[in-house]
Amino acid sequence: MIGQIRGTLISKQPPEVLVDVQGVGYEIQLPMTCFYQLPATGEPVTLVTHFVVREDAQLLYGFNxxxxxxxxxxxxKTQGVGPKLALAILSGMNADEFVWAVNQNDVSRLVKLPGVGKKTAERLVIEMRDRLKDWQGSSTPATDAAPLDSITGDALVHPADARADALSALLALGYKPVQAEKALKAVYQQGESSETLIRSALKQLS
Structure with a gap:
């Protein structure tokens, strides 16, 4: 089991990053709520990880x-929820927001997440409520994280590339092309980074 990765952040392509650990590059998928808190490329980063082994792939998921x-x-552990859907859920809302939605039986908010239909949302509320009764919150990061707006160390990205990256990330999270395009059109502002566009689009979709 790979439980933590510490190294240099080589690249960021939402929702995936590449971290160099003594010459070995680890591809790690992150929820967008964690992605926003990453440092600039070339900076050290520490992520706690969950390792998934399948017949056709070995996948690392990272968290702050x-x-x-x-x-x-x-x-x-919830029936019908695999790693990809869990990643999408935690991209659409952060951990504390999800816990609040479950405790409030807010099915209507959960169904706005990609891949979450009414039955899945109801199952999440029922199955997760007891599991989360002792939830302590998620405010303590694994490492010092720079807020998105302070990330200035990355190379400038052409606006078209930023929008394409944002669209690619939304599709990877499970949103339909029409949904993703509509959300990006509503929030697009020239010169914004792909991370900012994704965050704005996710708010629009929720």
């Missing part, structure tokens, strides 16, 4: 805190 990983692990 142990609490976020804990919630991810609780999610994938």
């Amino acid at each position: 805190s142990l609490a976020e990983r804990s919630l991810f692990r609780l999610l994938i």
Whole structure:
């Protein structure tokens, strides 16, 4: 089991990053709520991870805190929720927002997430409520994280590339092309980074 990765952040292509650990590059998928808190490329980064082994792939999922990983692990124990859907859920809302939605029986908010239909949302509320009764929150990061607006170390991205990257990330999270395009059109502002566009689009979709 690979439980933590510490190294240099080589590249960021939402929702995936590449981290160099002593010459070995690890591809790690993150929820967008964690992605926003990453440092600039070339900077050191520490992520707690969940390792998934399938017949056709070995996948690493990364998080900024142990609490976020804990919630991810609780999610994938729910019937019908695999790692991809859990990643999409935690991209559409952060850990504390999800816990609040479950405790409030807010099915209507959960069904706005990609891949979450009414039955899945109801199942999440029923199955997760007891699991989350002792939830302590997710405010403690695994490492010091720079807020998105302070990330200035990356190379400038052409606006068209930023929009294409944002669209690619939304599709990878499970949103339909029409949904993703509509959301990006509503929030697009020239010169914004792909991370900012994704965050704005996710708010629009929720």
